[in-house]
Amino acid sequence: MDLAVALYIVPTPIGNLGDISSRAIDVLNNVKLIACEDTRHSGKLLSHFGIETRKTALHDHNERDRADWIIQKLSNGEPVALISDAGTPLISDPGYHLVSAVRAAGYEVTPLPGPCAAITALSASGLPSDRFTFEGFLPSKEKGRFDKLTALKEDPRTLIFYESPHRIVQSLESFLAALGEDRQIVMGREITKTFETFLSGTVAEVLEIVKNDPNQQRGEIVLMCHGHRSAKDDEGIPTEVVNTLKLLVEELPLKKAAAIAGQIYGIKKNALYKYGLEIGL
Incomplete structure (x- = not known):
C-alpha cells in the first residue's frame, strides 16, 4: 500500500496480540521508519507479525532531540509511525513533543484507532x-x-x-x-x-x-x-424507594428491579435505573 507522507500514530495490543488491527499491520509494514518507546520490547511484537521496518528509539529522555530528525525524514518524503510499548501512544506514554513538533512543521499526523487500557x-x-x-x-x-x-x-x-x-x-x-x-x-x-x-x-x-x-x-x-455525589443528586428519589431498589437488586437484574420499584412507587423506571448504575448496584 502507498502511504501519504505523515506521522502515523499506531496503537498496539495491551495484552492480547489478536487485538492489533489489519490497518495497523499495513501501516507498520509500509512506513519507512517506526519510532518505538523501547526498540527491544517492540521488536518482539513486530517480529511476531513479520514486520521488518527499520526502528528507532523515542522515549522521554530523547524525544525533543529525536523530533527534529524525524521531521527531516518526513521532509525527505518518508512516512513514519509512532508506537508505544502497549496501547495508544501519548496516553501516559511519550509522543506529545513529537506530535506538536511535526504539526508545527506543517506535516500531517494521522491517528489510527485501537487499544487503550x-x-x-x-x-x-x-x-x-x-x-x-x-x-x-x-x-x-x-x-x-x-x-x-x-x-x-x-x-x-x-x-x-x-x-x-x-x-x-x-x-x-x-x-x-x-x-x-x-x-x-x-x-x-x-x-x-x-x-x-x-x-x-x-x-x-x-x-x-x-x-x-x-x-x-x-x-x-x-x-x-465513582465521581462525587452531592446531596442534591438524590433529590426526587425517597429513601424508601432506594431501599426497595437495593433489596430487589439482590434477587433481580437492575433493569427489572428498577421497573418493579418504579411501578410500586409511581417513579419513572429509567430514573431509577440510572440512579442504580450511578451508585453501583
Whole structure:
C-alpha cells in the first residue's frame, strides 16, 4: 500500500496480540521508519507479525532531540509511525513533543484507532461513562497522592488512573484517606490478558481484597473511581424507594428491579435505573 507522507500514530495490543488491527499491520509494514518507546520490547511484537521496518528509539529522555530528525525524514518524503510499548501512544506514554513538533512543521499526523487500557477498562467497569477524566499515574509519594486525590474529591466525573503493582496497596490506602471508605471503585488488572480481573466495591472492600491476595498486586492496573455525589443528586428519589431498589437488586437484574420499584412507587423506571448504575448496584 502507498502511504501519504505523515506521522502515523499506531496503537498496539495491551495484552492480547489478536487485538492489533489489519490497518495497523499495513501501516507498520509500509512506513519507512517506526519510532518505538523501547526498540527491544517492540521488536518482539513486530517480529511476531513479520514486520521488518527499520526502528528507532523515542522515549522521554530523547524525544525533543529525536523530533527534529524525524521531521527531516518526513521532509525527505518518508512516512513514519509512532508506537508505544502497549496501547495508544501519548496516553501516559511519550509522543506529545513529537506530535506538536511535526504539526508545527506543517506535516500531517494521522491517528489510527485501537487499544487503550483506560477506555477498555471503563467500558467494563459499570461506573458512569458519560463523563470521565483520565488522570494518568498518581504521584509516587504518599503526600502527593493524598493531595492529588483530595483535589479531585468533589469532581462529579468518573476518575481513571493507571497504577503500578508495587504501589497498588499504598494508592488504595490514599484513596481511603482522601475519599473515604464508602466511595465506589473498580480495579481492572491484566486487561485482555490470561489473568484479567475486575474487582468492584467500596474503597475499603477492594483494599481488603488486594492486601490479602498477592496475585492482585501483580500486572498492569487501571483504577476507576465513582465521581462525587452531592446531596442534591438524590433529590426526587425517597429513601424508601432506594431501599426497595437495593433489596430487589439482590434477587433481580437492575433493569427489572428498577421497573418493579418504579411501578410500586409511581417513579419513572429509567430514573431509577440510572440512579442504580450511578451508585453501583
